[in-house]
Amino acid sequence: MDAADVWTGPTVGELGELAVLGHVTARLPSGSPLVGPGDDCAVVAAPDGRFVVTTDMMVHGPDFRWAWSSPEDVGWKAAATNLSDVAAMGAVPTGLVVAIAAPQDTPVAVLEGVADGFRLAVDALAPGIGVVGGDLSTSSAFTLAVTAFGDLQGRAPVLRTGARVDDVLAVAGELGAAARGLGRLFRSGVDGAGVPSATAVRANGLDEDPDVARQRRPVPPIGSGRAAARAGATAMLDLSDGLAIDGGRLARASGVTLSLDAGVVDDDVALHGGEDHGLLATFPADVVLPAGFRRLGVVVARGAADVLRAGEPVPTTGWDPYADWDGAAG
Amino acid sequence: MDAADVWTGPTVGELGELAVLGHVTARLPSGSPLVGPGDDCAVVAAPDGRFVVTTDMMVHGPDFRWAWSSPEDVGWKAAATNLSDVAAMGAVPTGLVVAIAAPQDTPVAVLEGVADGFRLAVDALAPGIGVVGGDLSTSSAFTLAVTAFGDLQGRAPVLRTGARVDDVLAVAGELGAAARGLGRLFRSGVDGAGVPSATAVRANGLDEDPDVARQRRPVPPIGSGRAAARAGATAMLDLSDGLAIDGGRLARASGVTLSLDAGVVDDDVALHGGEDHGLLATFPADVVLPAGFRRLGVVVARGAADVLRAGEPVPTTGWDPYADWDGAAG
Numbered sequence: 320m321d322a323a324d325v326w327t328g329p330t331v332g333e334l335g336e337l338a339v340l341g342h343v344t345a346r347l348p349s350g351s352p353l354v355g356p357g358d359d360c361a362v363v364a365a366p367d368g369r370f371v372v373t374t375d376m377m378v379h380g381p382d383f384r385w386a387w388s389s390p391e392d393v394g395w396k397a398a399a400t401n402l403s404d405v406a407a408m409g410a411v412p413t414g415l416v417v418a419i420a421a422p423q424d425t426p427v428a429v430l431e432g433v434a435d436g437f438r439l440a441v442d443a444l445a446p447g448i449g450v451v452g453g454d455l456s457t458s459s460a461f462t463l464a465v466t467a468f469g470d471l472q473g474r475a476p477v478l479r480t481g482a483r484v485d486d487v488l489a490v491a492g493e494l495g496a497a498a499r500g501l502g503r504l505f506r507s508g509v510d511g512a513g514v515p516s517a518t519a520v521r522a523n524g525l526d527e528d529p530d531v532a533r534q535r536r537p538v539p540p541i542g543s544g545r546a547a548a549r550a551g552a553t554a555m556l557d558l559s560d561g562l563a564i565d566g567g568r569l570a571r572a573s574g575v576t577l578s579l580d581a582g583v584v585d586d587d588v589a590l591h592g593g594e595d596h597g598l599l600a601t602f603p604a605d606v607v608l609p610a611g612f613r614r615l616g617v618v619v620a621r622g623a624a625d626v627l628r629a630g631e632p633v634p635t636t637g638w639d640p641y642a643d644w645d646g647a648a649g
Numbered sequence: 650m651d652a653a654d655v656w657t658g659p660t661v662g663e664l665g666e667l668a669v670l671g672h673v674t675a676r677l678p679s680g681s682p683l684v685g686p687g688d689d690c691a692v693v694a695a696p697d698g699r700f701v702v703t704t705d706m707m708v709h710g711p712d713f714r715w716a717w718s719s720p721e722d723v724g725w726k727a728a729a730t731n732l733s734d735v736a737a738m739g740a741v742p743t744g745l746v747v748a749i750a751a752p753q754d755t756p757v758a759v760l761e762g763v764a765d766g767f768r769l770a771v772d773a774l775a776p777g778i779g780v781v782g783g784d785l786s787t788s789s790a791f792t793l794a795v796t797a798f799g800d801l802q803g804r805a806p807v808l809r810t811g812a813r814v815d816d817v818l819a820v821a822g823e824l825g826a827a828a829r830g831l832g833r834l835f836r837s838g839v840d841g842a843g844v845p846s847a848t849a850v851r852a853n854g855l856d857e858d859p860d861v862a863r864q865r866r867p868v869p870p871i872g873s874g875r876a877a878a879r880a881g882a883t884a885m886l887d888l889s890d891g892l893a894i895d896g897g898r899l900a901r902a903s904g905v906t907l908s909l910d911a912g913v914v915d916d917d918v919a920l921h922g923g924e925d926h927g928l929l930a931t932f933p934a935d936v937v938l939p940a941g942f943r944r945l946g947v948v949v950a951r952g953a954a955d956v957l958r959a960g961e962p963v964p965t966t967g968w969d970p971y972a973d974w975d976g977a978a979g
Contacts, residue, residue, distance in 0.1 A: 363699065
């Protein structure tokens with residue numbers, strides 16, 4: 320189906336909440352919660368006696384553009400980014416709840432596409448879990464709010480605070496692909512006036528670009544979170560804002576400096592590009608890195624900089640949605 | 650402080666995300682999670698090996714108007730309505746996560762007020778729990794997404810499906826107050842053109858109206874949820890859309906009809922008014938109703954109607970955000 324086709328057909332305002340709810344829930348992954356959607360709350364198992372929880376909002380405009388992402392892409396990304404936060408604690412995802420606010424003129428097919436994206440992401444990244452509850456509302460701005468849960472399976476959570484001097488710094492997942500894809504969309508996915516354009520995306524072959532695919536549908540290494548915890552990771556976080564910024568967060572939280580080996584991250588996009596959703600972790604020096612992780616450097620005593628590359632400080636600040644979003648949507 | 654004062658001062662766009670986060674988190678209730686805000690996930694205890702979870706989005710326009718509600722009111726209501734869903738399962742609230750998307754020109758004082766409202770509601774309704782995690786984002790429409798958790802303390806969840814013929818129907822909490830308050834705001838809280846107006850609210854004394862107070866800050870009987878479960882409630886739900894609509898939901902889920910005693914709910918606002926967030930529950934006929942509950946009627950065999958009043962069917966459909974919101978904000 321052509322991406323534009325979902326922008327026709329009956330709208331949510333024409334169908335009403337109950338009918339839309341039926342269309343959406345039929346496409347979401349159901350998982351096997353103790354109590355699923357349809358009551359005041361869902362009931363989810365927490366066999367470990369604790370659960371991890373993260374929440375994230377995605378808003379049309381600052382967080383995605385319909386000209387660049389299909390509804391499936393948007394649903395996928397909302398699920399994937401939250402599952403990645405669960406993995407970053409060393410936990411295994413156990414469920415999601417999803418609230419969606421859509422303008423009244425949104426075609427129902429768009430919400431169905433978002434639901435399909437959730438199902439595809441869960442099938443690929445955390446098969447067996449479900450969207451156990453949710454809420455449908457309306458807003459002038461299409462908005463998704465996702466909350467994800469996970470089980471620690473008896474292990475201590477892997478926090479940002481535990482990195483120690485001489486630990487090995489390692490990463491699982493790609494560095495820079497999502498940012499390269501976004502760069503291509505900003506350069507070649509726009510019309511003559513610089514406005515995001517699905518026509519330009521198609522005309523310039525961006526639908527076939529693997530980096531654009533990673534921007535649209537990140538593939539966080541969910542299983543590597545548990546593997547890192549089992550291997551004794553001392554600290555870990557999800558790379559949502561890029562190696563430099565998120566590395567800086569881990570360094571400050573742990574009171575250390577991260578020193579990247581010379582030659583390992585030469586590419587500035589790999590250093591500063593966000594939205595890859597890989598896992599950055601530190602391990603005791605004598606640990607054999609678990610499958611999926613590769614060495615980036617070493618933890619050194621806290622100095623003036625958060626992150627060093629080949630001994631030189633790298634900047635660790637970045638995009639601010641309040642200060643930096645230009646207000647555009649499309 | 651005059652309600653209008655919060656709409657001046659530095660904006661979130663001027664301060665940036667990190668500074669705003671500091672202002673907001675300092676005012677939120679912290680509770681005592683195993684791991685609180687600041688990592689990829691929070692970690693919450695689930696001593697029972699299960700947890701209940703509910704999520705709800707509140708959007709400026711369809712769900713609230715700044716001319717009628719202070720930021721504290723909005724934060725209070727977002728917390729209270731979610732806590733009520735937890736109570737409706739017979740569970741005890743254990744924590745909240747909150748995502749907030751604010752337009753860039755929103756004064757920081759507004760977000761501080763929303764955070765104050767969360768704290769006030771938690772202190773009043775579920776003292777000791779905290780906002781254990783969250784997300785700050787930006788949007789053209791001020792949006793709150795709240796997810797609340799609860800513990801079942803070893804009991805079975807009280808679902809909507811368990812009402813049986815001959816059970817007693819009972820309610821805890823007010824009926825109609827919030828709707829009477831909203832009616833007064835629509836009649837007397839508007840300017841000459843019918844637009845919501847804080848000036849009209851003040852001029853017409855609505856700030857002193859107890860029903861307006863209930864519309865702004867519902868006080869769900871959170872402890873009655875656990876009390877009902879302990880007393881053997883067979884079904885229960887939160888009255889968000891009013892006795893008729895929500896009673897209809899319980900009736901259909903359980904395959905029964907609810908028969909209201911003659912003379913108990915004579916007032917049509919008490920029957921159809923929403924947003925009171927009381928608890929509607931059914932109990933075995935021989936149960937002494939727990940404190941806070943009063944009898945409304947009895948469960949009878951499924952007939953053509955979901956709900957009867959003095960033997961006559963009452964309509965059980967209502968407001969639809971997709972079909973019925975007029976697009977106005979203010």
